[in-house]
Structure formats: structure tokens, C-alpha cells
Amino acid sequence: xxxxxxxxxxxxxxxxxxxxxxxxxxxxxxxxxxxxxxxxxxxxxxxxxxxxxxxxxxxxxxxxxxxxxxxxxxxxxxxxxxxxxxxxxxxxxxxxxxxxxxxxxxxxxxxxxxxxxxxxxx
Numbered sequence: 001x002x003x004x005x006x007x008x009x010x011x012x013x014x015x016x017x018x019x020x021x022x023x024x025x026x027x028x029x030x031x032x033x034x035x036x037x038x039x040x041x042x043x044x045x046x047x048x049x050x051x052x053x054x055x056x057x058x059x060x061x062x063x064x065x066x067x068x069x070x071x072x073x074x075x076x077x078x079x080x081x082x083x084x085x086x087x088x089x090x091x092x093x094x095x096x097x098x099x100x101x102x103x104x105x106x107x108x109x110x111x112x113x114x115x116x117x118x119x120x121x122x
Contacts, residue, residue: 004094004111007038007118015039019109020117021085021094022046029053033060035085035098036117047083060085064100 007018020036031053034046051060064081087096092113097106 003114005114006111056088058087058089
């Protein structure tokens with residue numbers, strides 16, 4: 001598995017912030033991936049994605065399912081947003097964009113190749 005990250009612990013916020021992308025080649029150009037979006041407490045599952053890689057160009061898509069509780073009714077709210085990641089990668093970095101349905105503009109990212117995802121740090 002190849003992992004790319006810009007995640008870090010922000011002392012000011014007291015939370016992990018940033019993005020991580022874990023990629024696993026499954027068959028030729030086909031890719032399975034997990035995208036981790038850290039905005040506060042890390043989510044353990046990440047966003048399941050799949051797509052293609054060819055000549056260092058990566059294109060993957062998936063659905064981000066978020067659960068929340070509406071108050072005072074305590075009704076569970078489930079929101080699903082389509083997410084796409086496009087960019088180029090090599091053995092040291094990934095450069096590209098993350099597009100989240102509902103956001104006005106794509107998020108530009110530069111991620112470094114790392115040995116493990118944030119949640120697995122010792």
C-alpha cells in the first residue's frame with residue numbers, strides 16, 4: 001500500500017488536520033483507495049474510493065457518508081457527498097485536487113509519501 005499525507009497535529013486547535021491518501025493497486029491500472037480528511041478527531045474508516053492510475057496520473061471517486069444527530073429531536077441525519085481525487089503521483093509525492101460535492105472550489109493538495117497513516121502512528 002502506498003500512503004501520501006500532509007496530516008499533522010495542531011497544538012493551537014488540539015486536533016489532527018490535513019489529508020491522507022492510501023492507495024492499493026488491485027489489477028493493472030485499477031486502484032482501491034481510502035481518503036482520510038482530518039478536521040478534528042480522526043475518523044478511522046476513511047472514504048472508500050476506486051479508480052484508475054496510468055502513467056502517474058490518478059483518478060478516483062467515492063462517496064463520503066457522514067452521520068450526525070439533530071437536536072433536540074435526536075434524529076439521526078445521514079448525508080452523502082460524492083468525492084473525487086485527481087492528480088499525479090510518484091514515489092515521493094502526490095499533487096492534485098480533492099473535489100467534494102457541495103464545495104465551491106476543489107481543494108489543492110500536496111502530499112508526501114509516508115510509511116503509515118496517522119491513525120497507525122506509534
